[in-house]
Amino acid sequence: MSQAECVECGADVTLYDDLEAGEILDCDTCGAELEVIDVNPPVLDRAPELEEDWGE
Amino acid sequence: MSQAECVECGADVTLYDDLEAGEILDCDTCGAELEVIDVNPPVLDRAPELEEDWGE
Amino acid sequence: MSEGSDALSTAVVGGSGFTGGELLRLLAGHPGFEIVQATSRSYDRKTVGSVHPNLRELDLRFTDPAELESVDVLFAATPHGVSMERIDEFFDAADTVVDLSADFRLNTAEAYEEWYDGHDAPEYLDRAVYALPELTREQLPGADLIASGGCNATATILGLKPLVDAGLLAADDRVVVDVKVGSSEGGAGGGAASSHPERSGVVRPYAPTGHRHEAEIETFLGLDVAFTAHAVDMVRGASATGHVFPEPVSKGDLWSAYREAYEEEPFVRLVAGGSGVYRYPEPKAVAGTNHAEVGFELDPGNGRVVTFSAIDNMMKGSAGQAVHAANVAFGFEETAGLEFGGLHPVGSP
Amino acid sequence: MSEGSDALSTAVVGGSGFTGGELLRLLAGHPGFEIVQATSRSYDRKTVGSVHPNLRELDLRFTDPAELESVDVLFAATPHGVSMERIDEFFDAADTVVDLSADFRLNTAEAYEEWYDGHDAPEYLDRAVYALPELTREQLPGADLIASGGCNATATILGLKPLVDAGLLAADDRVVVDVKVGSSEGGAGGGAASSHPERSGVVRPYAPTGHRHEAEIETFLGLDVAFTAHAVDMVRGASATGHVFPEPVSKGDLWSAYREAYEEEPFVRLVAGGSGVYRYPEPKAVAGTNHAEVGFELDPGNGRVVTFSAIDNMMKGSAGQAVHAANVAFGFEETAGLEFGGLHPVGSP
Amino acid sequence: MSEGSDALSTAVVGGSGFTGGELLRLLAGHPGFEIVQATSRSYDRKTVGSVHPNLRELDLRFTDPAELESVDVLFAATPHGVSMERIDEFFDAADTVVDLSADFRLNTAEAYEEWYDGHDAPEYLDRAVYALPELTREQLPGADLIASGGCNATATILGLKPLVDAGLLAADDRVVVDVKVGSSEGGAGGGAASSHPERSGVVRPYAPTGHRHEAEIETFLGLDVAFTAHAVDMVRGASATGHVFPEPVSKGDLWSAYREAYEEEPFVRLVAGGSGVYRYPEPKAVAGTNHAEVGFELDPGNGRVVTFSAIDNMMKGSAGQAVHAANVAFGFEETAGLEFGGLHPVGSP
């Protein structure tokens, strides 16, 4: 298992060995949804956010 | 608009002119879901019930 | 407040309570009544709106119940025992008395000995008309002492009556009624058990046996009922589920019985197993209204019919029923002042 | 359903939703409108009562929104984006369109670029009148495209407007608004976050920053507002608490400002620090009604004025406001169809 | 998470659901188990804490149920039908399977034909042990397929069993059971009927007749029960009220029967008519715990005994019961991991 830094909060995120580019992970510190941009070395970026309609 | 008898409760159900066989109506007296079996003359039957799982 | 010159002048004794407040709300919107007095000892001289925030527009202050005004009609919404003690005074002040308590619901002093703690004015018991209009409509016109039916009794009776009328239930059939009620049934008084932290989220057996409403039910329905009530988390509402074991019947028989009983009734709605979220009677669907929802389901496996009925205890279970009865008694439109049809969605009203 | 020969024929697009159901309820009890169509794709051909149990007496079935009837007035109660896409069709079917969504509330295409995802029919933006009658009453008579104000925006604007009008708040003053809302704001759609187990008992920050209603507030109040909303456990209701730091004022000044703003308003009630249980505005006190309660408190220690406003999001926050606006637009009595004054006690309606 | 070298390695299939989450919570605090896998298709790769906020400290991510790890014990908390379909795979992965669904509760394929839609793996039915430890404790040690009892069945059986054991109820006596349940019984899936606006404040008849738990009750209690369930406004909890009509008994007889049945039981508490607010069993008093409260009241007027039982459906009604059964099966302390005793005050947990 390797590690990468969360772009939102800076915490270490543990990565699975069989990680694939395009997967979405949540940071277990801040909960941000992170997209795996590259695998070797691992690069994470904030996942495109689902536009959330809270109703009104 | 024509009328037919609800098979569940016996009340009259008002039918639209453009009714088609296979449509599902709810009886406005008892709320039963009724399937239009035939159109001319109109024949209604209890619609096949969705098996509902209430959880447990 | 309605002020037609023909409107009947009206007093509400116990106007600061829950059913008293509901009466004030209904009478204020009723063309046939004009409110001239609302009493409260604890809030004497305060505005009605300071207690009932929905009535802030009402230009009225509470006065002392010791000083009753002369009126055409006096509604009493006081705890059990007050009306029987003050009934002579009530009639000195008013031509007609509509009582929301249990004080004049039963017919005999003996019944009050058995179920309550006796009666102070048994001479009025014959004169009083029990008011559950679906049952006693014919006796109401001209009545001058009207005893509005109890909330749990009303819910129970409405659910079972069609079976009795149709001859599907005999007097000695075993009938279980399991009622769920909201916190406003306890009145504005409160106490530890009705505080929000203790009362929230409950399913609490209360009056598990021996509930006094059994007396009303037995008297007016002619059935012995094994009755149990549970407090649940809602403010308004009473829901009665009856479990009865009649001779084999079909759903068609049941629909006939219930439609026969209620198809002309302005305040009873049959709801029995349709589609969607609201398939059977439930209190949310009638909250704030004088409607009762009544329905049933057949359980062939157990030879059982389950009956359901749901009311708002503040309305069809008390203030609304009292106004309905007064409408019949005075010859007003039955639905006058009681037109509100309820809300959707609605939480725990 | 009202059927006066003079009643305006009316369609409700989105009639199976929460605000659509509320519109149907209000229009059915309104002497000036006659409902001829209520649309729903999911419940096409079903009775309106199968979705809205309080409307079981309404003899009406949903129809497909693709086939609009010719009517005098069309109310659209559809999700954001639908009205802007179908506005030409709406005007083919109806002379007047009252839209409850945010699609025509802002004035410019740029504003829709900034706060939403752009606009499909910007040519209508000038023609639309924003409807918060306490603010825009004069522009409503004769308007043929009415954009009913948003719920949180309405609550916020009503609380702060008297301070702006009285010159107590300048455009660049720092204003914090903390809003608490009920679950019906989310509409009938639902999802995991709005399921009963997850949504019960919450105090949940939602839209903690960047809420789209900031755009409406800024446009119509002329103030920048730092806005945050929390979901709390009620079904109906929105309560906006404003924290503002004006030049030193007295309580008398505040009362003057608020009375000046609202004393003629049929639907605004001032509640600011009385006695009893209900001392400040709260949603329970207006549940089911088109009333707004508005009030304030002075915090001399912090140089702060706290403003409170409470509405029912289904009513003053959407359907009630839309009907109120239509009443003004068509010259009806302002309160027509909106007379219901609410209940007490009431839980979480 | 417990990590003793002797701890049994454990997987939870359906770990993102309500009972799955509860299992994870219990197993994480249990000295005898070590969680190595929690599955979810929808939340594959997400942290367990992103779904179950109370488990944010748990360092575990969901994985795909298609890839099962080799473990000592597999708990299945999946919808009806999944376990019966995958049972061979489950046993390939694990030595012991504890199933929370109804898939292995009944004894015969015929029963599944009658009450469900048949069975995919009837050859396992004999091997499965029904787990309601108060009833089947002796059969659990060494069992390798454990079918944890259903929530409503558990509540019902616990309330009536002492009467059966004491010979006060015969197989053909008429028994009515009226159950009130919270919204977590429906699982995390949700739908329109379980959205907060529709589900709040309800007393809603659901499964008014023909509830599938009747099969379990009949099988393990040997009684026919006329069963009806109502949804009420709480999240956790099931409360069963039984109405039975035995030969005349005294309160002393009843106390003997109930004490005889439960005085050695670690998770059953008798509550029958004391003082204070909490006099009879109620779900609030056991929320979050594996306790059942059981009690009764005598109704001499109607020749009736009313029985009450209250559990937390997530605990004694599912996950807690499963862990209790596993404790017995593996020879752990019966209360291991199940020590939490509940809260006061508590709302609608």
Next chain:
Amino acid sequence: MSEGSDALSTAVVGGSGFTGGELLRLLAGHPGFEIVQATSRSYDRKTVGSVHPNLRELDLRFTDPAELESVDVLFAATPHGVSMERIDEFFDAADTVVDLSADFRLNTAEAYEEWYDGHDAPEYLDRAVYALPELTREQLPGADLIASGGCNATATILGLKPLVDAGLLAADDRVVVDVKVGSSEGGAGGGAASSHPERSGVVRPYAPTGHRHEAEIETFLGLDVAFTAHAVDMVRGASATGHVFPEPVSKGDLWSAYREAYEEEPFVRLVAGGSGVYRYPEPKAVAGTNHAEVGFELDPGNGRVVTFSAIDNMMKGSAGQAVHAANVAFGFEETAGLEFGGLHPVGSP
């Protein structure tokens, strides 16, 4: 009840109240304490379980607070004013006093003159250590008069402290704090406003300005805070939303500040904008636990940071915090007796 020979003997004065009951629950499950006395005047001689149904297994009866036993530690959970009056007696009976009231939280008699009604035993004010362990951990070991921090103050301080520590907030910056609280904050006493019918479903401004906790916040955080509290429909929980306007910061800066402040803290959990249903701190997620959830969101458009914190007022806001402080004072494991991690799903606990 723990009975290790080394356990400290303990009394709870005010054991029939809400925080007193919570203390009894925690102490009963704590290896370091042995309960020898729980007082109540109203329930003198009754079992603890008759008031707190979750403690039915506890073999203990209330006794009169006039007769205090000699103990190592006395916890006082009495209304404001009682401890200051009886503090000498408390120290006659016990070596260490842990007080949950506000009586010893402020440092000077003047502060009590300003915010309360003066002080009866000002000589003890210096000796008392304010207990919010995240703030005052170092002063607790060996303290013999511990003043447990207030619930709303704790929620507020925890949310803002990281910003103060990181130099992002200056003493004279404008800070608005809008708090939402559950009904258990009012204690077991109750009254009309806290009855279930009146308190259900509310969003009710209470203590809109001038809340006494401002004094604690100012003293221990060094910030003036414009504080407003609202009652909402939950039993347990306090949620503080802070609105602050610091110099421009990035989300990374904020994460650094909050992680710096709390990463070593056993009871503080950072939750700030993840995915799923629970994205920000909320009381449901910590109900029944001693955890605080703390988080924030950035609002660049308004130059604002919104801070969120959520606690269970019965735990981290009172009894849990007191036990935590005692753990530190006596050198126990900090989390001893406070391990419960909460439930999911959970309603309004």
